Amino acid sequence: MIDRLFRPLARALVLITALGFLAACEKVPDEAAVRSAVQNALDTTFPDPVFEISEFNRVGSGPLPADPNGVERRIVYYNADLRVLRDYSFSDWEALNVSALANLLGATEHGLQGIRRDGNEAGNTVNVSGSVGFERTNGDWRPVVVAQSPVSQPPPLDNTGPPAIARGLVDQIMALFEGPPADDASQARAIITEELDGAYRQITLRLDRLQRAFVVAGGPEGGEYHLIARTIANSITADGVRSAGIATDGSVENLRLIQDGSADVALAQNDIAAMAARGDGLFERAGPDPELRALASLFPEPVHIIVPADAEIRTVADLRGKRIDMGLPRSGSLLTARSVLQAHGLAPGDFAEVTGMGPSRAVEALVAGEIDAVVSVINAPARLFQRLSAQRGIRFLPLDRDAIQALGGSDDNLVPLTLAAGTYPRQTEPVPTVAVTALLVARRNMPDVEVTTLLDTVFKDIDFMAAGSAAGALISRGRAESGLSVPLHPAAEAWLGDASTAAGQ
Incomplete structure (x- = not known):
């Protein structure tokens, strides 16, 4: 009689133990790991803290495609309340703007609530619905940069029913x-x-x-x-x-x-x-x-000069003898690029090759190793460069201080500007540059x-x-x-x- 009563219980205990073992084998990053990753991203981007996490909830996860080496990856979603510690305007041209903040937190612009157009004050709360990418190495999960989903394109125009x-x-x-x-x-x-x-x-x-x-x-x-x-x-x-x-x-x-x-x-x-x-x-x-x-x-539309992350090119002067793209022919970007390079003592004849493909095709050529650098005048963060930086890693060349001063003195249309750290994935240092403005x-x-x-x-x-x-x-x-x-x-x-x-x- 006792044996009959305990036999089902024993089977249940065996099942529970087995399920626990399977769960341990499929363990995913827990809430503490996700919260730590978000806090670390904020600390790295804002040495003078702007946010502290006041509420945090892990809300689920899903698989990501494995990397080329077969390393397992997952994306973990969270909701958080961030308390603003000091006055900060995300619409300031030299601040980390809303799009860059969203990318930093693994969110879309719509996943941020509480950003104020006229600037946030200390004590405000920003609500985030974001995500963190992880990969498992030697059994441990560690955060990795994940490219956000591309922005949806406008729907096709309706041209039905012509006469x-x-x-x-x-x-x-x-x-x-x-x-x-x-x-x-x-x-x-x-x-x-x-x-x-x-x-x-x-x-x-x-x-x-x-x-x-x-x-x-x-x-x-x-x-x-x-x-x-x-x-x-x-x-x-x-x-x-x-x-x-x-x-x-x-x-x-x-x-x-x-x-x-x-x-x-x-x-x-x-x-x-x-x-x-x-x-x-x-x-x-x-x-x-x-x-x-x-x-x-x-x-503003800042001048971006990008090279592969592993390139030996560290300064604008190092572009001498390289293959570069300077923007589409007869474009404003091309003319601005020429002015910027000239301020660094570089003329078109100083390069091994100058192409005019424009940002999208130039990025493809850069990835393929067909060119060494891309010079582009585009709003920041440019989604094209966001994805490239997340997927492969790129370096943004800073403009020389003397060149920036020379450009400001010779061309009233160029405004000195600094790309704040964190404007792009993996960009940990501010990048001094110049910008034209959209009127x-x-x-x-x-x-x-x-x-x-x-x-x-x-x-x-x-x-x-x-x-x-x-x-x-x-x-x-x-x-x-x-x-x-x-x-x-x-x-x-x-x-x-x-x-x-x-x-x-």
Whole structure:
């Protein structure tokens, strides 16, 4: 009788013991390990502490693809409350910005709650839904840098239901696309795609003007210029004024659209805007545009010079004799890169090879060992460089102090700037550099009331962080006059003066 009673209990104890053994074999990083990893990341990035962890909860984990050597990896998710220890503004151009903080904590911008546009004060709480990557070595779990998921691309534009004539044109174009000569199919399709992209933009732009929309010219789809333009346009539309944020090739096209009246306002790099106003450089053929006006400076676009983490290149001077990419031909990035390198005593002939692929293709070439360095003018943290730094490790070359001073003295469009430690994964030291600024520009005849309303919308109404714009999160009244390269619109000058007076009170 007793034996019958204890036999099931014995079997249960054996089962529990076996399950415990299996659990031990599959042990994953516990809450203490995850909390320690987060605290260490904060301590490393902020030698003068900004946060302390007040609440922390581990909320689950999942597998990550093993590394090339077959090492087991996992990602562990957590929720935390971070108490702010000292006043800190994440929209300051030289601070660790929201996008970089999110990446540091293994979160997205939407995974941070409590970051204040006008700066956080000591005692505030920031809520984080983040993650930490781990790998198991010799039975122990240790934190590793994990590349965050890429930002989702905008959904494709709806172009369904064209009329019969248009449908016929579409069918003809598709026939060309699907049946080009076999020996040059790739080149033929590239030509068709490029032409269609330009035609589509022109069609939508003309339709917007036909319907008297307020047009905001941005940049290439998926980029920060386009996202900010679209966010501004959506906010204006929500207030009852039809508006459209259009995709463009960037600053040069935007300034042409402003000049011919096809766009009402646009984003443009400050040095490119200065060229358009003077009618030199990229605008020598078009001639000067004396009616171009700035409404405000929005955010910086720092010069990045990146090399592989294991390269022997330590300074800008070490680039002599190397293969480098300096940006797309006829781009503002190329001209700025030339100025920066010239300030370090380097001319185009001093390099073994100079390419003009632009950031995306240049990064691929860098990884493949086809070039030694990439020079790019882009908002920070650039997601392309974030992922590269997390996956492979790269080094950001600091600009020489004398070169920065020389650039500041010879070019009013370049603003000295430091990339704070932690702006990119594995970047443990601040990186001194210079930056151009992205301006919001319009024409002198833009009505004052439209200027004032637009500036209220951009600087007071829109939460760019909630819109997913890393660059937009840096838009602040405190830096609205930094890097202005063309005259302010009178209404913008009055608005900024009133805002400055109000801030002083």
